[in-house]
Amino acid sequence: MLDACRWLALEVKYLDPIVSFYTTSLSTPVVAESDREIAVSVGGEAEIRLRRPDGVPRGGLHTHYALSCPADAYDLWWDQLSAKFDLQEVDFGSMRSLYLYDPVGNCVEIGGADDVQGLDDPTLSGIFEVVFEVESLPDAEDFYTDLGFEIVDRGDDRRRTRLTTGPFDIELWEPHLGLADARGGVHVDVGIGSGDPAATADAVADRATKREPVEGGVRIRDPDGHYLTFVDDL
Template sequence: MLSSLSWLALEVKYLDPAVEFYTTQLDLPVRERTETEARLGAGDTDLVLRTPSGVPRGGLHTHYAFSIPGAGYDDWFERLAADFDLHEERFGPVRSLYFYDTEGNCVELMGSDDAGEGVTGLVEVVLEVEDLDRAVSFYGSLGMETVDVGENRTRVRLTAGPFDFELWEPHLGLADARGGVHVDLGFGVESVEDCVAAVADEGLSVERRDGWARVRDPDGHYLTFRE
């Protein structure tokens, strides 16, 4: 059902330093900007930085991952180590580095097999949930498949193919990261109505407009579907 991750929105207190962080440290281009919001490019996904000026607000203390070509991983590590206390993890042959942005979001750069240079996509988002089984059921209804369950049963990893979610009950993860609260996400989907029908009974609210629909999940995260 979910064919692409269109955007991840983060709430920022002050827009200028947040934009400077992502354009300077990660070379993300600014695609669009207003007084209260900036859309930056991460491959085919927008990273949206938004001041607290309305609802949906954007996520707080969200952990998420950008993909970078594995061949450029060492260069990124050397570049960022000059300014940040980096945390590194290995997942089989894949290396990831973690650091924090101006708003306390834990940013991960995950080495991948992608060709090219720079940040090539946004491939993982971590959501904080109150009831793990309920959240897994909700996102499973949207076609996401469970691929890993944490040993202490406080987290579950799901995939939609081009991107992954981790659902965390409240705890500190790798690099002391936390799952995001009231996160705003956008998706490209095969059918808006099929997505709404799959989760409408479990969602807190449903808003329909011409060409798109927005559902609020049981933990207060906002999901917008567009064909």
């Protein structure tokens, strides 16, 4: 069984400017650092991993992803970020989301998706959505439903599909511009909690283009070049 998103890797040429954006504008603390990669915490057990393009897996390019926050933190985020960024907002009825771009062109969404917590300062509570660009929606849908994702929404023009594990959604987009002119990411690398990483990977063994053991789990590559690492639930 699949669970929450543990990390999303983003490709950056130079670490310092992008790390400054995340630590300063989004108040995300650095939790790990190496010559190639710096990881920042975005709430819960989730990390954004900012990664230089000098190996594989690479981080995602122009990736649209969504961070959750407590509902009463949303207006705090709006007030803090609107002073420095040209924000866009979408009201989905059950929640509102704001959109901005980081310095390397990733579309960052913050949605007031969690319970009210009586906060005085803006805070984040994890990654609830990542968008993958795919060549064929039907083929990608088959791959991800076999992994254990459930389809919960399709676009009216059949250019996108939303799938969920419960706490985490993947949107599959054929190439196009979405909300806030966002694009789906290419060669995205994510980590996802799993009750049985090996069995999860086995479900798509005939279509995964790469498979390898990693510490605490199994990493595969899907037919569109995205990497998924299934790690043991804590």
